[in-house]
Amino acid sequence: MDDIGQKIREIRLSKGLKLKEVAELTGLSQGFLSQVETSKSSVTLQSISKIADALEVSRAYFFETEEKPAAKIEIDKEKIESKSHFNFHNSSFVYQSLSKKLENPLFEPMLVVLMPTDEEVNASIHNGQEFVYVLEGTLTVIIEDEKVQLEKGESFHINSTTPHTWFNNTTQPVKLLYIYAKH
Structure with missing residues (x-):
């Protein structure tokens, strides 16, 4: 399956x-979730985190591919699209899991590429x-105010x-290492 919305559904x-x-x-x-599931709206990293928690799955579940993680991700958007097995057109980011499938991991390391946005x-x-x-x-971060x-x-x-x-x-584009740990 190559679409985040389809995986959520x-x-x-x-x-x-x-x-x-x-x-x-x-x-x-509910309307936003419906639009995400039908690929009519893109989803943010924060929304993916909330959805993953609610559905009791890892964030990586939505971005798993059959390929092994590459040693390097190109920042060029077209190259990223050609290497990925999910729909990049409805998203402003690419996640790539850096770990093997591990049942109930304590933390999830991922490589993330964020495309430019003015939002x-x-x-x-x-x-x-x-x-x-x-x-x-350069990554813009807002923590509290x-x-x-x-x-x-x-x-x-x-x-979190x-x-x-x-x-x-x-x-x-911004390339970063993202590690999420459950409580």
């Missing part, structure tokens, strides 16, 4: 959940902890119950 139905129930669990609107993403909260290390580019720009080699580590968001507000 598949796991939701396999668990016998209605859109309304997932909306209540995530704090996301500021709303802060969110969810369970767990996050560690982000910028490999290339503080907004900072992280450059290559800089990082942050937070309890603190209101936060991060996004690419530049004209170039």
Whole structure:
């Protein structure tokens, strides 16, 4: 399956959940979830985190491919699209799991490429902890009311119950290491 929305719908139905129930669990609107499932709306990293928690799956579940993780991800969007097994056109980011499938992992390391956007993403909260290390580019981070720009080699580590968001507000892709740990 090459679409995040299809994977969300598949796991939701396999668990016998209605859109309304997932909306209540995530704090996301039922209409938004419906649009994501039908590929009419893109989904943010924060929304994926909330959905993964609600459906009790790892974030990597939505981005798993049959290929082994590459040693290097090209930043060129067309090259990323050709190497990936999921729909990049409805998303402003690419996730690549850096670990083997491990049942109930304590943490999930991923390589993330964020494409440029002029939209500021709303802060969110969810369970767990996050560690982000910028490999290339400039990442905009908002933690509570503080907004900072992280450059290559800089990082942050937070309890995810603190209101936060991060996004690419530049004209170039941003490549980062993202590690999510469950509580």
